[in-house]
Amino acid sequence: MQPFEFSRRALIAGTGALAGAITLDLPAGFARAQAQGAPVNQAPGFYRYKIGDITLTAINDGFGRRPLEGFVRNAELADVKKAMEQAFLPADALNITFTTLAIESGGKLTLIDTGNGDSGAPTSGTWMKNFTAAGFDPKNVSTVVFSHFHGDHINGFRLKDGTAVFPNAEVMVPAAEWAFWMDDAKMNAAPDAMKGAFGGVRRVFGPIAKDVKQFEGGKEILPGITAIAAPGHTPGHTVFALASGTGRMMVMSDTTNHPALFVRNPDWSAVFDMDGPQAAATRRKLLDMVSADRMQVAFYHAPFPATGHIAKAGNGFELVPVQWTPAI
Numbered sequence: 256m257q258p259f260e261f262s263r264r265a266l267i268a269g270t271g272a273l274a275g276a277i278t279l280d281l282p283a284g285f286a287r288a289q290a291q292g293a294p295v296n297q298a299p300g301f302y303r304y305k306i307g308d309i310t311l312t313a314i315n316d317g318f319g320r321r322p323l324e325g326f327v328r329n330a331e332l333a334d335v336k337k338a339m340e341q342a343f344l345p346a347d348a349l350n351i352t353f354t355t356l357a358i359e360s361g362g363k364l365t366l367i368d369t370g371n372g373d374s375g376a377p378t379s380g381t382w383m384k385n386f387t388a389a390g391f392d393p394k395n396v397s398t399v400v401f402s403h404f405h406g407d408h409i410n411g412f413r414l415k416d417g418t419a420v421f422p423n424a425e426v427m428v429p430a431a432e433w434a435f436w437m438d439d440a441k442m443n444a445a446p447d448a449m450k451g452a453f454g455g456v457r458r459v460f461g462p463i464a465k466d467v468k469q470f471e472g473g474k475e476i477l478p479g480i481t482a483i484a485a486p487g488h489t490p491g492h493t494v495f496a497l498a499s500g501t502g503r504m505m506v507m508s509d510t511t512n513h514p515a516l517f518v519r520n521p522d523w524s525a526v527f528d529m530d531g532p533q534a535a536a537t538r539r540k541l542l543d544m545v546s547a548d549r550m551q552v553a554f555y556h557a558p559f560p561a562t563g564h565i566a567k568a569g570n571g572f573e574l575v576p577v578q579w580t581p582a583i
């Protein structure tokens with residue numbers, strides 16, 4: 256390859272030629288993956304950090320792409336595009352990332368949510384590869400805790416062919432979430448667009464329904480993990496306060512979708528929020544709390560590794576990501 260002439264003109268004019276030159280130097284599989292729009296391999300998508308004696312590992316499950324139009328229920332598209340531009344993100348579509356947490360504490364391995372499994376967008380489904388790259392084995396998962404029952408959080412628990420991915424895990428779910436999604440009357444009354452979500456919940460949990468352990472908000476459900484009811488996104492949507500020694504963290508689950516939109520504008524509601532006003536009230540309350548307490552947070556749909564702190568900014572907030580560290 257010719258040495259690249261570093262000038263702005265070359266950067267603008269030469270983009271096509273440069274891309275072509277790079278592709279020629281790549282292994283065939285890489286070029287093929289790019290052509291199909293599949294995710295290109297980075298380093299494995301896991302990231303470890305500590306809260307007191309608890310070791311957390313963020314496990315990435317790729318992303319799903321979503322047009323911006325119609326994504327925020329109660330804001331003008333022009334304002335949503337402006338928020339994207341202010342965050343240096345493309346103003347046409349949003350890449351919604353998925354990041355679950357593995358929690359090592361007291362010799363036990365607990366998961367909060369499980370990703371898309373083999374049911375998500377072609378750009379998702381990288382969870383197991385990243386989980387095993389982090390040194391974990393699905394057989395050693397002792398507990399799986401679910402924040403809520405949307406497909407991107409539960410489908411990784413059971414493959415489409417019925418295979419249970421974590422054969423030795425106890426399963427813990429919010430009681431309010433179970434009551435809603437497992438209610439046949441609610442399923443029958445739901446609009447057609449929502450019937451698939453009810454079916455998905457039954458596919459994942461049906462075979463183990465009698466063994467599922469339900470929990471209420473306000474209770475310590477495992478040592479150092481307290482469930483807090485955070486309804487609105489779904490009826491039983493739950494966040495989790497982690498505590499170990501002086502360490503504290505709030506696992507915010509889907510309290511917000513992408514922070515550039517909904518941490519910045521907490522009164523906006525994503526199309527996935529089942530009760531928009533309730534979700535917004537919950538969001539503001541939790542963001543107020545974690546910013547006042549300077550508490551570390553983790554979000555399911557924040558840019559990887561999806562953890563940081565919340566600072567007040569104007570009428571909203573902003574997520575300040577953690578600084579990457581090579582050793583914990």
Ligand SMILES: [Zn+2]
Binds near residue numbers: 407555
């Ligand atoms: Zn979600």
